[in-house]
Amino acid sequence: MGEAPAFFVDELQKGYGNGFDIKSKGGETAILLGNRTYVIGGACEESPLSIGVQIFDQSTGEWIYPTVLGTKPKPCKGLSAVLLSEDRILITKNGSTPDDFAWFLEVDTQYVRQQKKILGTDVVAWSKGVRGYPEKPVVISGPSGVGKGTLISMLMKEYPSMFGFSVSHTTRAPRAMEKDGVHYHFIERSAMEKEIEDGKFLEFASVHGNLYGTSVEAVEVVADDGKRCILDIDVQGARSVRASSLEAIFIFVCPPSMEELEKRLRARGTETEEQVLKRLRNAKAEIEQGQSSGIFDHMLYNDNLEECYKSLKKLLGLDGTVTAPPKSSSKVVDLPMDHSVAKIDHRIIINSKTPELGKASTNMIVLDVSSLKGGAPGRTRGLDIYTMDSFLDGLAGINH
């Protein structure tokens, strides 16, 4: 464990008046929340490629080195911090690209509280701030052999820039044509159980005797790529996603009959006889649940493949009326190398410390945090960034 930055100790022992006070020297930033001061900056001792976090507890006079979870930001030349609410701190990085500019250090969110209980240590978690929202993910469920994979492949082939597949983790063995990291992340049961315990999964279930699960990261990387995420998961998984904060469209695919389902499963030739029988036994319960659970927004009957694919495209708005997903309207803004931050309601004003003469407002950037969604262990989405000039232009427009 590293030494606490010496210069902070004097400052911290004096105490700060309120949660908005910020002191920064040599790249570190400190922020007071209750009787704890979070010192953020420099490189992390344990993983030097990320920014360090230490906590000074004023009631005990002790330094705490928390377990740091989530996607960690890389160290930078300096950073600023502002307390957003009682549960998270916004960190802005000096001289970073718009993609890597805003990060959230969660100190008391639901995820952090949950992990504190599991790990029995102090926990903080990083989450990267991302502009805008992706389109709602599409969850596709149905019994084994009904044609989910076939329909998803057709969609991805016709619209490669629009859809991305959520690559699940599974403990089952790969089939002959399956590639690790493409069709599934194939993983040992003990390793997957550990990752589930670490809170890395959006949902997981035991299906046909194997463990399957969707990691938070699997869905986030698709959205990072600007694509709409497709999840091929069983009914239990669909129920968990329904209960989660992820808003999605839920589709259940039915076979025309059990006989046809059996024919397709056997013709695919990827399972042993025993596995085929297990899948057919499970199919009855899955179809019953799919039709009666109220989880699914749409039912598709995969009798004729082309017809079923047409119906799928129609319910996704791809029947010729929509050609491309809406793009974010935010313009790219230049972010100042060295800046200070101030919070006004749901807006963070970022002010360059080296403004151009005579152009006071153009150096100011507004970070709108009024509609944030998500958080650790995934991204925090819904940020908006614009220049003060365009904000003022907008206000002038409203007044005319």
Ligand SMILES: Nc1nc2c(ncn2[C@@H]2O[C@H](COP(=O)(O)OP(=O)(O)O)[C@@H](O)[C@H]2O)c(=O)[nH]1
């Ligand atoms: N809950 C959950 N189910 C999954 C996941 N990935 C795949 N499944 C489901 O697991 C079941 C078995 O999948 P698989 O072994 O690929 O066989 P298939 O259904 O015959 O294609 C299917 O119902 C999939 O939808 C996942 O991440 N979570």
Ligand SMILES: Nc1ncnc2c1ncn2[C@@H]1O[C@H](COP(=O)(O)OP(=O)(O)O)[C@@H](O)[C@H]1O
């Ligand atoms: N409408 C259909 N008619 C006939 N065969 C189909 C149809 N849809 C899919 N298949 C075939 O059924 C088998 C199972 O389909 P697959 O997409 O692997 O199912 P799932 O992913 O739901 O387990 C594959 O061999 C596929 O080519």
